[in-house]
Amino acid sequence: MYHHETQTEQAHSSIWQHAVVQMAIVLFVVGIVLWAILFTNYPPLHDPFHELRHALYIVPCH
Amino acid sequence: MTRIRWFVLVIVLGVVSVWGMRAQAATLDVRLTTNPPVQAIIPDETFTTTTLEVRDENGAPLNGLVWVHLRTPRAPRVLGTDFPYVEDTLLLDLPAQARDGRIELGLVYPIRGTYTFDVEAPLPEGGVRTARATLTIQENPAEVRNFIVVVAGLFGIGLLAGFFIASNSRHVVLGGVLFVLIGLFPAPAGAHGGTDNQASAENVPGDTSWVLEGTTWRVEGVLDAPTARVGEPLGMRFTATSLDGQPLPPASIVVEAIHAEDEIPIYRFTIPLQEGDVPAAVHFFDGAPHDVRYTVVVGDEQATYTMRLPVEGFSPPLWTKVRALLILLTPLLAGMLLGYGLVRRTRRRLVVGTYA
Numbered sequence: 001m002y003h004h005e006t007q008t009e010q011a012h013s014s015i016w017q018h019a020v021v022q023m024a025i026v027l028f029v030v031g032i033v034l035w036a037i038l039f040t041n042y043p044p045l046h047d048p049f050h051e052l053r054h055a056l057y058i059v060p061c062h
Numbered sequence: 063m064t065r066i067r068w069f070v071l072v073i074v075l076g077v078v079s080v081w082g083m084r085a086q087a088a089t090l091d092v093r094l095t096t097n098p099p100v101q102a103i104i105p106d107e108t109f110t111t112t113t114l115e116v117r118d119e120n121g122a123p124l125n126g127l128v129w130v131h132l133r134t135p136r137a138p139r140v141l142g143t144d145f146p147y148v149e150d151t152l153l154l155d156l157p158a159q160a161r162d163g164r165i166e167l168g169l170v171y172p173i174r175g176t177y178t179f180d181v182e183a184p185l186p187e188g189g190v191r192t193a194r195a196t197l198t199i200q201e202n203p204a205e206v207r208n209f210i211v212v213v214a215g216l217f218g219i220g221l222l223a224g225f226f227i228a229s230n231s232r233h234v235v236l237g238g239v240l241f242v243l244i245g246l247f248p249a250p251a252g253a254h255g256g257t258d259n260q261a262s263a264e265n266v267p268g269d270t271s272w273v274l275e276g277t278t279w280r281v282e283g284v285l286d287a288p289t290a291r292v293g294e295p296l297g298m299r300f301t302a303t304s305l306d307g308q309p310l311p312p313a314s315i316v317v318e319a320i321h322a323e324d325e326i327p328i329y330r331f332t333i334p335l336q337e338g339d340v341p342a343a344v345h346f347f348d349g350a351p352h353d354v355r356y357t358v359v360v361g362d363e364q365a366t367y368t369m370r371l372p373v374e375g376f377s378p379p380l381w382t383k384v385r386a387l388l389i390l391l392t393p394l395l396a397g398m399l400l401g402y403g404l405v406r407r408t409r410r411r412l413v414v415g416t417y418a
Contacts, residue, residue: 023223054106061145062375
């Protein structure tokens with residue numbers, strides 16, 4: 001009985017850790033994409049999204 | 063005791079002089095009207111004719127030379143603007159001729175917020191009278207709407223991601239992440255400084271001076287730098303000279319700045335000219351070339367000079383960009399936590415229901 005409860009707790013803990021990692025990955029990837037579209041100075045990415053940047057209220061352009 | 067008397071005298075004189083200056087400063091009254099109405103002004107878009115109506119202490123319209131200092135709004139605490147370097151800077155600093163109390167300035171207001179107009183009118187006996195008026199411009203409603211849509215979209219993506227993460231569907235999350243990454247590549251074409259506009263609007267250093275001459279006059283314009291920079295006003299100086307030794311007839315210069323890529327007017331104002339130097343400063347807030355047209359009017363004669371003025375833009379401060387990114391990621395995180403929490407709670411209820 002004790003053995004079973006320990007295993008269940010470990011499984012829950014592992015899932016939670018895994019979920020946190022997944023959420024962090026999603027945040028990181030979306031963050032990278034948003035940064036590339038909205039905040040980078042690299043001209044091939046900066047210039048095409050100029051109008052979008054100016055259309056988004058809080059996003060600074062220059 | 064004598065020291066104390068002197069001290070009191072100095073304090074009293076100080077208070078009286080400050081009170082006198084304040085009283086003197088309050089003798090002008092400035093009222094602002096705009097065309098289109100202020101509610102219809104969209105920052106960085108609407109060319110607005112702003113009329114300043116200046117009246118003296120008796121309520122009579124002021125006539126004569128005044129100085130206008132136009133300052134941009136302060137930086138918002140949380141939600142930034144399109145042009146962070148333009149916040150809390152001088153937009154225009156120029157002399158103007160008040161006729162029947164009216165001064166007209168044509169400009170595109172760059173950002174939302176409260177603009178401050180400080181007007182100074184010299185007194186005949188020396189000193190100046192000052193007055194202040196403010197004008198508050200609201201944010202572009204389309205930008206606010208777009209922002210709400212983006213926030214809702216990010217929240218929705220977060221909600222879905224939370225559902226999949228809680229369902230332990232790793233491949234779906236991975237697929238979603240790849241989908242988002244692939245979405246980077248088909249970027250829309252043509253925009254600010256894009257290849258289509260390179261030929262017609264290159265940001266190369268321009269001239270710093272020009273000369274226009276009429277039959278009896280000569281006007282020289284000199285810029286402080288060949289390139290304007292976003293974040294600081296560009297100083298300019300106009301020097302009018304009479305060529306026949308006679309006093310210069312009534313003269314003025316109309317300054318028009320046009321955004322070269324979009325061909326939209328940004329500034330239009332008239333500066334009175336007199337023999338000698340007349341300084342002014344103009345802040346070009348968009349980092350793209352502008353065509354600046356100077357039209358000198360002396361008596362019945364007029365002459366025009368147009369120059370291409372490059373404007374150097376800068377990437378916003380890192381903290382401003384990071385702050386905006388964090389604001390955008392917040393709804394994503396909130397959506398993920400909610401989606402994850404909802405699935406976990408539903409599962410727990412099902413498990414409890416099964417064993418009950």
